[in-house]
Amino acid sequence: MTTDRIFTVENVTLRFGGVVSLNDVNLFQNRGEILAVIGPNGAGKTSLFNSLTGVYQPQEGEITFMGRDAKPMSIIGRKAHRVSSAGVARTFQASRMFSALTAFENVKIGAESHKGFGVVGAMLKGPRTRRNEKESDATTIRLMDFVGLRQKANVIAASLSYGDRRRLEIARGLATNPEVLLLDEPAAGTNPAEKLGLATLIRRVRDEMGVSILLIEHDMKLVMSLAERLYVLNFGSVIADGTPAEIRANPAVIEAYLGSSADETEELA
Amino acid sequence: MKAFVKRPFVSHLLTSIGAMAIFELMTGPPGSSTTPTAGFTGSFGERASFFGLFATYRFVVFLALAVIVSGVWTLWQSRGSVIKHGVNTGLARPRAAWQLKPVRTGFFLALFIFALFLPHLETDPYWQSVMVEEIAVYVLLALGLNVVVGFAGLLDLGFVAFYAVGAYVTAWVTGALPTPAPFGIHLNAFFAIPIAIALVMIFGVLIGLPTLRLRGDYLAIVTLGFGEIVTIFANNQYGITGGSEGTNAIPHFSIHLWFIHYVWGLAPVPYYYLTLAFVVVFIIVFSLLEHSRVGRAWTAIREDEVAAESIGINPLKYKVMAFAIGAASAGFAGVVTAGQTIFVNPQSFTLPVSINILALVIFGGMGSIAGVVVGAVLIQTVSMYLLHSPPAGYQSSDLYIYLGAALVLMMIFRPAGLIPSRRRRREIGMAEAGEGHMDEVLTGDTP
Numbered sequence: 001m002t003t004d005r006i007f008t009v010e011n012v013t014l015r016f017g018g019v020v021s022l023n024d025v026n027l028f029q030n031r032g033e034i035l036a037v038i039g040p041n042g043a044g045k046t047s048l049f050n051s052l053t054g055v056y057q058p059q060e061g062e063i064t065f066m067g068r069d070a071k072p073m074s075i076i077g078r079k080a081h082r083v084s085s086a087g088v089a090r091t092f093q094a095s096r097m098f099s100a101l102t103a104f105e106n107v108k109i110g111a112e113s114h115k116g117f118g119v120v121g122a123m124l125k126g127p128r129t130r131r132n133e134k135e136s137d138a139t140t141i142r143l144m145d146f147v148g149l150r151q152k153a154n155v156i157a158a159s160l161s162y163g164d165r166r167r168l169e170i171a172r173g174l175a176t177n178p179e180v181l182l183l184d185e186p187a188a189g190t191n192p193a194e195k196l197g198l199a200t201l202i203r204r205v206r207d208e209m210g211v212s213i214l215l216i217e218h219d220m221k222l223v224m225s226l227a228e229r230l231y232v233l234n235f236g237s238v239i240a241d242g243t244p245a246e247i248r249a250n251p252a253v254i255e256a257y258l259g260s261s262a263d264e265t266e267e268l269a
Numbered sequence: 270m271k272a273f274v275k276r277p278f279v280s281h282l283l284t285s286i287g288a289m290a291i292f293e294l295m296t297g298p299p300g301s302s303t304t305p306t307a308g309f310t311g312s313f314g315e316r317a318s319f320f321g322l323f324a325t326y327r328f329v330v331f332l333a334l335a336v337i338v339s340g341v342w343t344l345w346q347s348r349g350s351v352i353k354h355g356v357n358t359g360l361a362r363p364r365a366a367w368q369l370k371p372v373r374t375g376f377f378l379a380l381f382i383f384a385l386f387l388p389h390l391e392t393d394p395y396w397q398s399v400m401v402e403e404i405a406v407y408v409l410l411a412l413g414l415n416v417v418v419g420f421a422g423l424l425d426l427g428f429v430a431f432y433a434v435g436a437y438v439t440a441w442v443t444g445a446l447p448t449p450a451p452f453g454i455h456l457n458a459f460f461a462i463p464i465a466i467a468l469v470m471i472f473g474v475l476i477g478l479p480t481l482r483l484r485g486d487y488l489a490i491v492t493l494g495f496g497e498i499v500t501i502f503a504n505n506q507y508g509i510t511g512g513s514e515g516t517n518a519i520p521h522f523s524i525h526l527w528f529i530h531y532v533w534g535l536a537p538v539p540y541y542y543l544t545l546a547f548v549v550v551f552i553i554v555f556s557l558l559e560h561s562r563v564g565r566a567w568t569a570i571r572e573d574e575v576a577a578e579s580i581g582i583n584p585l586k587y588k589v590m591a592f593a594i595g596a597a598s599a600g601f602a603g604v605v606t607a608g609q610t611i612f613v614n615p616q617s618f619t620l621p622v623s624i625n626i627l628a629l630v631i632f633g634g635m636g637s638i639a640g641v642v643v644g645a646v647l648i649q650t651v652s653m654y655l656l657h658s659p660p661a662g663y664q665s666s667d668l669y670i671y672l673g674a675a676l677v678l679m680m681i682f683r684p685a686g687l688i689p690s691r692r693r694r695r696e697i698g699m700a701e702a703g704e705g706h707m708d709e710v711l712t713g714d715t716p
Contacts, residue, residue, distance in 0.1 A: 053579060084581035096576035098569045100695035109569050112562050113581040119590065122561040123554065129561070156695060176580050 004031045005066060006180050006212050007052065012061030014047055014236075021047040022058060023236040029180070031066075034206055034213040036227035038220075038247075040256060043233040045216045046093060049182050051075075052214070053090050054083035067179055085114055089173030090182035093216075095165040099158035103168050106157050107143055110175030111136040143171040146208075147201060163194030167201065174205065180212040181205060187219045195219065199226050224248070232256065277346060281339040289335040293327060295670055296663075345682070373639065377552070380642075384545055388538045395657055398537040401609055404649045405544040406602045411629040411645040412551050412638065413598035418627065419636030419690070420559060421591035422571030423481065424489040427496020428626055431596040433503060433618035434472050435603020438465040440516040440613050448509050458608040459522045462601065469600025470593040477592035481585055484574070496623055503615040515614030522608045533608065540609045547605075548642075551598045556638050558594065567591060568692055628672060632679055634686025636693040644687050648672065 007029040014022040022044045029035045037045050050056040052063060054075055063075040067087050075083055098106050112132060121129050144150045147167040152160065160168060166186050173181050183202065187195045199222055205211050217223045223230065224244045232240040232247060234256040240247060247253055273279060290313075297312025313328045320330070388397055410432060417425045440446050442464050444455035456464070480491045503510045511517065522533040522543065533539045558564055566587050569577040574584050607613050633644020652668050659665070679686065685694040 055575065055578075079583070080575075080578040081581050081583045084579055090579050092576065092579075096573045098572045098576065100572060100692045101565070101568060105565060109562075109565050109577075109582070110580040113566070117562065119558075119563060119594075122563050123557045125557075125561070133562075158695070172580060 005029065006031045006033075007214070008062075008064040008066075009048075009052075010062045010064075012051060012058045012063060014044075014051055014056055014058040020236050022051065025061070025233075025236070025238055027231050027238060027241065029212060029214055031179075032206065032210065032212055034202070034215065034226055034228050036215040036217060036223045036230045037233060038217065038223055038230055039233035042235075044236040045233055046184060047236075048233070049090065049184055049214075049216065052083075052182060053088055054078045054080040065180075081113075084176055084178075087177070087179035088182065089176050089178035089180070089211075091166070091169040091173055091184055091186060093184040093188065095162070095169050097157040097160075097165055097168060099156070101157060102154050103149055103157055103160065103164075104140055104144065104153040106168055107140045107171045107175050108136050110172040111139040111143075114176060139175055143174050146174070146204075147171040148197075161194075162189040163191070163198070166190060166194075166198060170201065170205065174209065174211065178211055180214060182214045184216050185218060186215070187217060187222050195222055198222075202226060278339065278343050281342045281346075282335065285335040285339040285342065286332070289331040289338070292670075292674075293331045296667055297327065376639065381549065388541055394537075396653075397541070399649075399653045399657075401537045401540045401544055402606065403653050404646055405541060405548060406606055407626065407629060407649050408548055408642055408645045409544070409551065409598045409602040409605075410626045411633065411641040412548070412555060413595040413602070414626050414630050415633075415636065415638065415641045416555060416558075416595035416598075417591050418630055419634075419641070419693070420564060420567040420571070421588055422567070423588060423591060424485070424492075425592075425595075426489050426493040426620075426623055426627070427499070428492075428595075428599060429618045429620070429623040430476070430496045430499040431469050431473060431599035432603045432606075432622070433499050433615070434596075435465045435469050435600030436607040436613045436618070437503060437510060437516075437603070438468045438600070439604045439607035440519050443519050445517040445519040445613075446509065447507070447511055455520075457520055457523050458604065459524055461608070462604050465604045466597050466600045469596045469603070473593035473596035474589055477589040478585075481588040481592065493620070493623075496620060500615050500618050500620075503618065510615070513615060515612055516607075517612075519607050519611050519613065521611065537609065540605060544605050547598075547601055551601075552638055552642070555594075555598075559636075559638070563587070563590065572696065628676060632676060632687060634689045634693065637686060637688050637690035640686045640688035640690065647687075648675075 005028045007027075009025055009027045012022055012025045013020065025044075025048065027037075037048060039045050047056060051058050052075060057076060061076075064072045065075050065083075065086060065088060066072050073086055075088075078086075098109065101109075115132050115136070117129065117132065118126075120126075125133075141150070141153075144153050147170055149160075149164060149167055149171065152164060157165065157168060170181070170183070170186070186198055186202070190198065202213055202215070203226065206213050215223065215227060217226075227244060229243060230241065230247045231238050232250070232253050239252045239256055240250045242250070274283065293312045294309070298308060298315065300306065300308025300311075313326070315327045316324060317327045317330050319325045319333070387400065391397065391400070410428070413431070414425065414428045417423050417428070437446070439458055439461040441448060442450055442456045442461045443458055444450040450456070476492075476495055480488060480495065483491055504513050506512065507514075521535075522540075524531045531539075533543065566577070566582050569580075569582055570584050570587055578584055606617070629645040629648055630641050632648055633642070634640025652672070655663060655668060655671075656665055683689070
């Protein structure tokens with residue numbers, strides 16, 4: 001194992017009763033890479049994400065996360081909030097905002113969740129709390145700027161458009177100061193113009209913030225233009241991996257997609 | 270004919286008359302085995318006064334009420350969406366006047382000053398003791414439950430357990446239990462305050478750690494169970510708690526510090542001021558908490574636990590914190606009850622008390638400190654008034670009919686409570702509009 005692999009997934013199997021959701025999955029992600037996982041519906045992509053973030057606990061196999069401190073850490077057996085503290089941020093397929101809070105508050109919660117605090121200090125706004133709040137506010141404003149939502153900082157999250165919600169979720173994830181950002185179908189429900197903006201944003205997250213990106217996406221055009229490497233999942237197993245060009249030419253991939261939906265194959269071709 | 274009945278006003282009127290007929294039966298005189306129909310005929314035919322204006326029969330009064338109800342109903346149907354819509358879009362607009370901070374602070378100050386003078390305005394001994402035992406104590410309980418239910422969104426049906434523990438700890442440290450007091454020192458009730466609050470908070474953590482891993486309905490059932498366990502324990506363990514006979518005499522509060530000597534006696538007013546001071550402290554502490562990062566984390570967990578966890582919030586930690594902090598004010602309420610009534614028995618800590626506290630919180634507005642204070646004062650005052658000077662035909666057990674009806678009406682017309690919290694109101698608005706997730710399972714690829 002080399003130190004520049006941020007994620008190493010070895011022989012991971014995840015079952016729900018008799019249903020095998022992930023079957024002996026092996027994959028890895030290099031630091032600073034934009035990696036995509038594609039596959040037909042029900043292939044296990046979101047299950048993989050949930051396993052990587054500690055929401056699901058696979059029965060077999062090992063998932064290793066390597067932070068900047070170059071100490072390998074096992075994800076399995078860790079609670080989701082611990083995984084987040086270690087430096088793994090994520091967004092959700094159906095975007096999950098704290099919808100009654102403003103956009104600003106959404107991001108701020110992410111920014112302050114990893115700072116230590118005392119209840120009494122937090123309550124009485126002691127010097128440490130005030131310093132922390134100032135920092136969190138600065139981080140929040142910087143990130144709102146970064147994703148282009150500065151103008152909408154005081155808007156209730158629920159009244160944002162789909163595209164803006166995606167951006168907000170990315171900002172909230174980035175606020176936790178992650179090393180890798182997992183994006184679960186970031187372009188779902190957005191229009192072509194928003195898609196283009198998202199692709200630019202995702203690339204900027206990697207280039208300007210140095211955060212590795214792991215991406216699930218159905219929109220082939222977006223994936224092929226964005227990802228540097230891809231894994232293809234089908235029925236819980238990795239059936240192919242390689243660069244976009246290699247994936248396009250892979251017969252197993254074409255068959256997997258033919259088996260599910262014709263127009264997705266068209267997109268692939 | 271059918272078309273006539275289907276007209277909105279007619280159908281509303283008929284439904285209202287039906288509902289009022291049932292209401293009449295519920296509030297009417299009971300029947301007996303010798304005259305089985307007395308309950309029925311009496312419910313409708315008994316003499317009554319028309320809202321104190323002139324003498325008539327019960328059915329006339331209820332018919333009038335039915336007309337009013339159907340009128341309101343029809344109005345609500347035609348204008349309701351406008352009213353509700355106004356509520357929901359109001360969120361994005363600037364705060365309404367009563368939501369501005371100076372207005373709120375001023376409101377609290379005015380309420381506080383009024384509360385300061387209240388015992389001198391109302392000198393009836395019944396009301397003076399009600400102010401402490403039934404109003405101030407319930408304000409404390411509602412404030413505490415509001416942290417758990419309103420801020421953190423945890424449905425706790427056994428909140429009375431913390432109240433009971435606070436009271437019994439007071440009895441314990443003052444040496445009023447069959448169990449010997451800790452280290453054999455009989456403290457006076459005043460020093461029981463910090464000890465009871467600390468122990469109740471520890472109790473909250475101990476109950477919280479295993480139960481708060483559950484969500485929603487499961488948590489409600491388990492807390493219900495814990496509430497019952499505490500009451501039954503107190504009832505059955507004669508050797509420890511004195512059982513159903515209750516404790517021995519608990520000494521009154523007293524202070525003996527250097528030159529300050531003060532003893533709280535039998536009169537309720539000194540207790541009133543002691544409790545009022547703590548109510549103010551708890552209001553300040555809880556509202557500071559609400560607006561700190563702890564409050565934000567609670568909101569995040571309440572809205573979407575999975576998302577909160579994904580950004581590094583430990584839900585269990587914050588939930589346990591909510592339990593312990595909410596328990597603190599209930600614990601203090603227990604100390605006051607124990608200190609003032611000099612005597613504690615398990616019958617004061619039954620399930621209906623838990624439900625009553627929850628009703629106060631829901632009525633006042635979950636998550637809104639101003640709301641639960643006003644709601645608790647209002648409901649407790651009305652129910653104590655009804656108990657003290659019941660109108661003709663009112664039996665004390667009828668209280669829950671009216672309370673239930675008030676809650677139902679509240680849920681229809683002001684679902685976020687009397688004085689709603691901004692965040693809660695948005696959540697309810699969005700849930701009605703079908704947005705936001707109440708408690709949906711982690712979605713996979715399923716469309």
